[in-house]
Amino acid sequence: MARERKRSNPVGSRAGFLVAVALTATAFLAAPRAASASGVCPPPESLSQVISVDATYPGPLTEQFRPIYGVYAEGAAACWDSQPIELTGYVGHPEGIGGTRTWAIEPRWLVSQAHFLSVTDSGAFEGWPDGPFLPVAVPPALDTRFAGFEGRWVVVTGHFNDKVAKTCVAEGDPAYGPVPTTEQAIAICRTAFVVTAVKALAAPDTDSAPVVTAAVPDPEPSWPLIAAVAALAVAMFVRIVRRAGA
Secondary structure, three states, X not given: OHHHHHHHHHHHHHHHHHHHHHHXXXXXXXXXXXXXXXXXXXOOOOHHHHHHHHHOOOOHHHHHOOOOOOOOOHHXXXXXXXXXXXXXXXXOOOOOXXXXXOEEEEOHHHOOOOEEXXXXXXXXXXXXXXXXXXXXXXXXXXXXXXXXXXXXXXXXXXXXXXXXXXXXXXXXXXXXXXXXXXXXXXXXXXXXXXXXXXXXXXXXXXXXXXXXXXXXXXXXXXXXXXXXXXXXXXXXXXXXHHHHHO
16 A cells, blocks of 8 residues: 555656646736736836936947937836837026037937926026026927927826837048947937926925836736647646556
């Protein structure tokens, strides 16, 4: 009797193990996955948080093709992709902006750095607050309206990874320095925060007004994959039982 119990235990253990694996895999696959924007980068609470993502550790595009002012929002674009984000900020320009480059990207409005949002109006003099600033890309159709808010607090809606970025190309003479490839030009354009709407706002109580991000729904479970895993586990269980009875 002791010998028979020893022979049956491995079968039961293996069968139980397979069932446990199947149940665990099924539960894991069926569980909703956290969206990358909410799982890796929590929704920002202020314009300053959006800016701070890239302030400490500039990305490789910034290191190789540094913009005339600041950095490219490589981290922020990776965090929140193309989801709509609402930001509150002060429309102004950083003092002393200027410089030249040996290359340019078309369409230029995506990376022109002609418009900025500041987290504060402190020190504002003729539209030149202290900052920090977030460069924003304003489509030609909204340019006049956005420029009309200079020196005022606004609420803007926009996103990174705009679809127009796919059309970006770089122009320049490599003899005078590195010129972004088409792929790099597209990657640079994807870091632009493109404004889709803007409205005036009374001055907020603090110099870092809250922002709101659109909810990102959890993706649907992969039911075909779940069924395949469960079926494989059952088949292996039946095979082990049949071998044990042979």
